[in-house]
Structures are given as structure tokens and as C-alpha cells.
Amino acid sequence: METPHQNHIDKADFDHVYEPAEDSFLLIDAIEKDLENLRSRNPALCLEVGSGSGVVVTAFGMAFPSTFCISTDINFRACIMSKKTAEYNKVIFDSVRMDLASSFADNIFDIIIFNPPYVVTDSEECGGDDITASWAGGVKGREVTDRLLEMIPKKLAKDGTFYLLLIEENIPDEVINIMSNHGFRYKTVVRRKVRNEQQIVLKFYRIIY
Amino acid sequence: MKLITHNMLTSKCLKGVVTGYPLAINATDIKVKEVDFNPEFISRVIPKLDWEVLWVAADSIGHSDGLPRSLENKYDENEEFLKKAHKVLLEVEVEEGHLTCPESGRQFPISKGIPNMLLNEAEVQ
Known part of the structure; x- marks a missing residue:
């Protein structure tokens, strides 16, 4: 997989938007590792x-x-940067400012990807709409992730796949349990x-009978 | 905001709103940007969308010319149709304006092509 060009980005903008780091690239590596499986499914909406x-x-x-890609972010500057990055790399794309995936219709997306704010912090630090929102995860670094987990069963197409990045401190086994209770x-x-960070990318999917 | 995206947006997380779909579009700036035509993608994505909602949205911003209001059989074999669908789905962009919840009248601004669907705490279900 190619790494998107980022020459269009003014470095000063990274004072307000999370700068791509190892976790971002691990998610790209995860998609690359799963490429054959993804290609066979020919996703329409990501x-x-x-x-x-x-x-x-x-x-x-x-x-x-041949996939239409959409992104959301709570931070308007991030929405703008995402749109520019996609346009600069000639990807057909739209960006919407919203809380997680809360304003989308149900059973739509073939693929959902999430690199959450996973750093363990106080609850008070989590829940803003500036750059802090990109990393502050609250208790267990899971407060934002857990809210999205409740939306996934509705927003993901029946045969869709959800890719999630976590660190060890997020207790991935608990996340696996929550998703298992949702039938994933x-x-x-x-x-x-x-x-010192153990990063992991999990994918969740339903068995369709 | 492209109309394919509008087709997926709802305001149902507003307190007291049941479906919040479809959102009305009020556009003050619309651009048409050329996108490579990919008939395979258009045929594949149409079944995932609400065609009637797409037609009404396109019509409300003056871009429904020649677009059938309901889908015909074997639309995926009709290249003329797929080209028109391609244009309204991917090429027509609402740059500035707002979306309106059909039940509550709550408006969501669109700025620099990005709809703002954020709610304040008191508005959430």
C-alpha cells in the first residue's frame, strides 16, 4: 500500500490536529495485511x-x-485536513463533523476504522473537541472507544468489518468480550x-449464516 | 458535501426526534467537480442508498435534470443512467448552506463542504 502524500499540510496545523505517528501507520499496516480478504469483499463504503x-x-x-470513503472528527480543523489529504491524493471522499458515527443511518458501512484516543487519563481530560480529544481516553483509555462499540452493531453493514487499534492498557480482552456480546x-x-507501548489492531465481524 | 453522503445522514440522535430523515438541504454555494466515472462502483452502491431521497435532494438543489424519480429494472446496464447517477452522487458538492431536521427544524450548518452534525449535551437523546 502507498503512504499518502502529506506535503500539502502546513506543519503548524499539527498544533491542532494529531500528527500521523506509529499508531496511524500500524493501522495502515493492518489494512495492508488484510488486503486480499478486503479485495475479495469489494467494499462500497468505508x-x-x-x-x-x-x-x-x-x-x-x-x-x-472503487470504495467511497467518509471520515468524521469532532475537531473541525481535523475534518478540513482529512478532506485536503484525501483530495491531494485523489481519493473520492467526504468529511463530516460529528460525534463518532452518531449521525449516520443504520447498516451502511462495509468497513469502519477507528484509532481511538487511547491514552489513560482522568475522565475530565476526555471529551473536548481540540487536539486533547485525539489522545485523551479517560478511564482505561476506553471512554470514547466504549461509546463507539455501542454504535458498531447498528452502523456497520451486516457483513461489515470493524478495525480497531488498542494498547495493552485498554484491556483488549474486555473489548473482545463486549463485542462478543454484540455477536461479533x-x-x-x-x-x-x-x-513502551504495546499496540494491537483487532478486527471484528459477524458470521452470516 | 456530496449527495451520496447526504443520503446517509440523519438527525435521529436529537432528543424527541424519531427518524430525522431525510434532512432538507438549503445550499448557498454548489460546485460541480469532475470525478472519474466508475460504472461498476455506481451500480454497486445504488442498492445501499435510498434512491427517492437522492432524487428529492438533487431536485431541491436544481440537479435532477434527466434523473428518473424511481429506479428502472436493469439500471446497471444503462450507461446513460449510470452517468447521471454518478454526477449527482459524486460530482455535485454543497460547499456552503445548511441541513434541516425534518421533525425539529434544527439546522446543521455546512461550511467549506463539511456538514456540522455536532449537538450540545442538552439536545442529545
């Missing part, structure tokens, strides 16, 4: 929740030119140790 700079969803769109199976796509 959503990245909390897209920040837009590099992950743009990388997806570059690999899947999981696979570990990729894991990597970055400095």
Missing part, C-alpha cells in the same frame, strides 16, 4: 471515525479506488511494541 489528518482513510481510498467474532491483525 468510514474512518476520528480521522485526524486523514492519512489512514486516504491510504484505504488509494488502495480501494474477532481476529488479531497485527501487534507491535513501540517504545
